[in-house]
Amino acid sequence: MAKMKKDSYYDLVYYVTRQIPIGRVSTYGAIADYLTLGSARMVGWALTQSNQLGSEDIPAHRVVNRKGELSGRVHFKPPSKMQTSLESEGIVIKDDKVQDFKTCFWHPQELD
DNA sequence: TCTTTGACGTACA
DNA sequence: GTGTACGCCAAAG
Numbered sequence: 001m002a003k004m005k006k007d008s009y010y011d012l013v014y015y016v017t018r019q020i021p022i023g024r025v026s027t028y029g030a031i032a033d034y035l036t037l038g039s040a041r042m043v044g045w046a047l048t049q050s051n052q053l054g055s056e057d058i059p060a061h062r063v064v065n066r067k068g069e070l071s072g073r074v075h076f077k078p079p080s081k082m083q084t085s086l087e088s089e090g091i092v093i094k095d096d097k098v099q100d101f102k103t104c105f106w107h108p109q110e111l112d
Numbered sequence: 113t114c115t116t117t118g119a120c121g122t123a124c125a
Numbered sequence: 126g127t128g129t130a131c132g133c134c135a136a137a138g
Contacts, residue, residue, distance in 0.1 A: 009135085028120055032133095039133035044119035049136095051119085065120060072119025 009037055013046035014055070016108045020062040023090040024106035025098055029066050034108040040065075044072065051075050061085040068101030 012035045020026050028040035037043065047060040052075075061082040065071045073082040073096065083093045092099040 029122095032120080037134080039135090040120040041118060042120095042134060045135065046119095048119060060119080063119075066122095070119090075119055 009035070009042050010046035010049060012037075013043050014050055014058055016111075017047065017050075017058050017060060017063060019108065019111055020059055020106055023104065025062050025064050025068070025086070025091060025101065025104045026106050026108065027064060027066055027068075030105075030107050031063070047072065048075055059085075062089075064098060064101070068098035068105075070096045070098075 013031060016031050016035065017026075028043040031043045032038070032040040035043075043063070047058070047063060050058045051060055060072070061070075061076065063072075070082050070086075070093070073079045076082045083096065086093055086098070091104055098104060
């Protein structure tokens with residue numbers, strides 16, 4: 001596994017998303033900026049694809065929007081699974097939003 | 113090939 | 126704080 005088959009923008013997003021520590025959350029913008037994708041939408045798109053594929057190896061529930069809102073919960077099965085998973089990891093969710101978002105926020109740059 | 117849509121973000125009134 | 130507009134780029138029809 002010294003070399004990945006392809007370095008499509010999804011692979012980058014998948015990789016970074018897997019690096020998100022438990023009890024922490026990241027944002028589309030942070031990932032997009034770190035990977036220099038140019039648009040946060042690319043991150044959401046990749047995550048949607050991975051989710052539809054059933055790639056549970058990717059903790060997409062730890063990725064939220066800039067406001068800390070669980071904007072993509074509707075893409076989960078069931079949608080409430082996103083909040084449940086986050087709360088299970090010690091993250092406080094209130095009204096579909098991360099309370100200590102500022103504290104739980106994690107930036108991929110932490111890997112460096 | 114063109115148009116529309118989308119788990120977003122920033123800017124402005 | 127809210128609503129509107131634009132940019133961003135890829136996938137689907």
